[in-house]
Structures are given as structure tokens and as C-alpha cells.
Amino acid sequence: MKVGRYLVALAFLWMANPTVAAATATSPEEASKFLDTLASYALNVLRSDQLSLEEREAKVRSLLAENFDLPKIGRFVLGKSWREASEEQQKEYQRLFGDFVTQTYAKRLGGYTGEAFKIVKADAYGKNDALVLTEIARPSGPPLKAGWRVTNGNGGLKILDVVVEGVSMAATQRSEFQAVVKNHGLDGLIEMLRLRVDKFSARGA
Amino acid sequence: MRNQTIYRKSTGKNGLCRGNVSCVARGASLGLAWFAGVFLAVSVLVASLVTAAPALAAATFEAGWQAYQRGDFGGALASWTPLAEQGDARAQFNIGVMYDEGRGVAQDRGKAMDWWEKAAESGNPHAKHNLGLAYLTGDGVQQNYDLAVSWLGEAAGQGLIRSQYSLGKIYGAGLGNISQDDELSFIWISMAAKSGFDKAQYNLGKMYRDGLGVSKDPAASAKWFLAAAEQGYPKAQRNIGVRYLRGEGVPRDEKAALMWLTLAANKGVSGAAKQRDAAAAKLSKADRAAVAAMVEAWRPRRAN
Numbered sequence A: 001m002k003v004g005r006y007l008v009a010l011a012f013l014w015m016a017n018p019t020v021a022a023a024t025a026t027s028p029e030e031a032s033k034f035l036d037t038l039a040s041y042a043l044n045v046l047r048s049d050q051l052s053l054e055e056r057e058a059k060v061r062s063l064l065a066e067n068f069d070l071p072k073i074g075r076f077v078l079g080k081s082w083r084e085a086s087e088e089q090q091k092e093y094q095r096l097f098g099d100f101v102t103q104t105y106a107k108r109l110g111g112y113t114g115e116a117f118k119i120v121k122a123d124a125y126g127k128n129d130a131l132v133l134t135e136i137a138r139p140s141g142p143p144l145k146a147g148w149r150v151t152n153g154n155g156g157l158k159i160l161d162v163v164v165e166g167v168s169m170a171a172t173q174r175s176e177f178q179a180v181v182k183n184h185g186l187d188g189l190i191e192m193l194r195l196r197v198d199k200f201s202a203r204g205a
Numbered sequence B: 001m002r003n004q005t006i007y008r009k010s011t012g013k014n015g016l017c018r019g020n021v022s023c024v025a026r027g028a029s030l031g032l033a034w035f036a037g038v039f040l041a042v043s044v045l046v047a048s049l050v051t052a053a054p055a056l057a058a059a060t061f062e063a064g065w066q067a068y069q070r071g072d073f074g075g076a077l078a079s080w081t082p083l084a085e086q087g088d089a090r091a092q093f094n095i096g097v098m099y100d101e102g103r104g105v106a107q108d109r110g111k112a113m114d115w116w117e118k119a120a121e122s123g124n125p126h127a128k129h130n131l132g133l134a135y136l137t138g139d140g141v142q143q144n145y146d147l148a149v150s151w152l153g154e155a156a157g158q159g160l161i162r163s164q165y166s167l168g169k170i171y172g173a174g175l176g177n178i179s180q181d182d183e184l185s186f187i188w189i190s191m192a193a194k195s196g197f198d199k200a201q202y203n204l205g206k207m208y209r210d211g212l213g214v215s216k217d218p219a220a221s222a223k224w225f226l227a228a229a230e231q232g233y234p235k236a237q238r239n240i241g242v243r244y245l246r247g248e249g250v251p252r253d254e255k256a257a258l259m260w261l262t263l264a265a266n267k268g269v270s271g272a273a274k275q276r277d278a279a280a281a282k283l284s285k286a287d288r289a290a291v292a293a294m295v296e297a298w299r300p301r302r303a304n
Helices: A002-016 A028-047 A053-067 A070-078 A087-109 A169-196 B002-015 B020-070 B073-085 B089-101 B109-121 B125-137 B145-157 B161-173 B182-194 B198-210 B218-230 B234-246 B254-266 B272-281 B285-297
Strands: A117-125 A129-136 A144-153 A156-164
Touching (some): A028 A144, A028 A156, A053 A087, A070 A087, A169 B125, B020 B073, B089 B109, B089 B125, B109 B125, B125 B145, B145 B161, B161 B182, B198 B234, B218 B234
Antiparallel strands (some): A117 A129
């Protein structure tokens, strides 16, 4: 009985593991290089005084969309509801999830004006992925420690998760979304995502 | 003005100073003039401070906005916080956004709600809209559909298109204890559509097509699908393409149908590719080439 339950939990973890489909192992060195290139491109955009905040954020959004494995993250975050969803729901959810994630992170990064970003080290993560540990200096307080889980997917290297101060962003999102699905169903979650990207942002005079 | 009058009066007295009484009067009058002068200076100073305060507030708000645009969210918060505490609704709204989005501060949706409540009480429509959505989704607050609808209704009444659209969608579907009401949905969606919002125009096209909250009207349906399609809304492009293909609400026009269906299919709208091929099959090679050129030259038209 106990063993059975354990096996079920294990099977669930295996199914929920977003790296299962990745075929090739990701080299930590390659992952570091990938992240370094990405960071210097992002810093160029964020430091630009030729671009408005809105334009900088739009560029960061497309950068995130290209370099995060959003479809895989979206499926992971939804958990078992993904398989229960209709094709149309899946399509709409993925579209909104991509908007939601890139918008959320672009807004947070919009105020990052080029404090030092340092790659500390990189290591293998699980069987197929690599984890690149970075430190981001802050105007005050100790540097922010962020780990980037990089996977070798179909379209080359992609970021699968960001672990900030030991907390996985994907896992956090997953528990938040699953609570919404539990109370309001998948359509409720889709509607929530739609409404969240519909709020007004800060305004000038 | 007052100073001059008093001054003239006192010089007048000066000329009449012949006796003690007059001279005492003159001294008193000079004293009065001095007092009045000081009084005036002080009142001018106070008045200029009062009129300068809004100018100063505007400059501080602008300084905050400049900092925000640079990505210096700490600087923006420093400029806006004193204004917000004095009741400036725009500063209150923007600080609410910073907490909601986690810009330069740790994300705190509860604090965002507090600032938006303050701004909304001063009538700020954008704060009302965001409060409405927060109550709808239960972000940073206990979900409350009645409050959501009432804040969105206020913002919609003040003319915010997004609030009108959101209300239209809520009434169209029914949500929690808010029951479905097609007539109300139609009213709000058509308001947003008439203001040029492409998603609302598309929805209005569907309402006229299906007779939701209004009598069926194929011509009106086609008109609104076309309006959204011209702005580049892909699902509306598929719908207007189908109207042209079947001649529903518009004269049948296979070339127009092929153009819109091609645009929709290029955007990956489901079912559009199949209908595009159906339209193409009805046209000659020359017509198809002409349509290909139309697709090439087509550009979205932005309403607002």
C-alpha cells in the first residue's frame, strides 16, 4: 500500500518533470556561454538611452520569448490539467501564458540598468540539463543569487526555470495556477491570465 | 493694488499735516501703511505659494515619470511618494502599479490595492479599472465579483474602453454570482467597439451574427467583422472572409474572401487555411495572383 503510493508519487513526478522529453545532455560550459551572450544582449537593450521604457521592455519580451522554453514551462506549470484540456484550451492557454510570463519578467527587468551580472559557476542538473549560477549586484544589500536551468531542446539551448534565492519560479507559478484551476477550472485560469495582462500600467501626466 | 491706494492716501495726509492732531494722524497713517505693506507682502507670498504648489507638484510628478522612463524605479518612487501622501491620484495610481508589477519594490499586491483604493476614491478611472480586475481575479484581495463589477462600471462610465470591454465579457459569460445578461453585454461591447477597440468590434460582429442581446443582423455583423479585420484582428479576418465567400451581410466577393482568409491563415487562425483553399478554388489563376498582390500590399489600419 505504502509502496504503491510511493510509486504513484514517483510516476507523477516523472510525468511532471519537464526535462523528460529532452534527448541530449546539456553541456554546462555551453549553457554558461549561452547565458553570457543573452545577458550582454539584454544589458545593451536595458542600458540604451535611445529607447523608451516601453521599447526596451518590448525587446526584452521578445528576447524572453525566444530563449525561454515557454511551451514546456507552460505545460509543466499547468500540471495534470494540461492533459485534460481540449486542444483549443491548450492553444489559448499557451498563448496567454507566453504573454503573461514575458510581460511579468520584462516589467521587473525594465528597471535593471546594468548592475554587474556575474556567472559564478555551472553544473549538470539532473540527467539532461545544466544549472548556471549567477550573481546580480544590487544598489543596496547583498547580490541577488539566481540559478538558470538550461535545457537542450529542439530549437537549441533554452531556459527552463529560474531559481531565485532557492525558490523555483516554475514551481511557484505551478502552485499558484493549480490553486486557481482547483477553484475556477481551466477556463477560470485562462480568463485570469487574460485579465491580468489587461491591467493598466503606470501613466505619465 | 491695495498697497498703492494706501500709499496715495498717506501722501495725501502728508500734505494736510499742519497740526499735532493731523501729524498724529499722519504717523498713525504711516504706521497703518507699513502694517498694510507687510500684510500685503505676506499675503502675496502665501498666494504665490498656493499657486506655485500645483506647479511644483506637476514638476515633481514629471521628475518621477522621467526617472520611471529611465528605469530608475527607486527615483520614481521617491518623487511620487510625497505627492501620493498629499492625495495626488496619479502618483497614487502609479505607486500602486509599481507594487503590483514588482517594479523596484518587492511585489505586494495588497499594497497595490491600498494605493489604487485611494486613487479611485479621488476618481482616477485607471485605478478603478485595475481594482475591478483585481477583485475579479482575487489578486491581493478576497475575490469579490460585486465589487469587481461596480469598480469596472465606474471606470467604464468614465469612458475607459478596456473597462467597457471587460464588463461586456463578464455579462456575456456570467461569472460567479453575476448572472449572464446579453443585453447588458451588448451595450458595453458596442460602446467599446464604437471607440475603435478591435476585440470589441469582433465580439460585436459575433453578437449581431448570432443575435445575442440584439436581433440578428448580417449586414451589421459583417460591418463590425470588417472593422476589426481592417485593424489586423486575425479571427475577424477569418470571419469577414467567410461572409464574403458566402455573401452573408455583404455582396459575394471571392477575391475579397481569399484576401482576408489568406491573412487569417497566415496568422494561424484555425480553420482559415481550409476556407482559404475553398475560396482559391473558385478563382482563376490571374485572380489568385491579383489577390496575392493585395495580400502583399495589405497593412493594418489602426483606429485610435
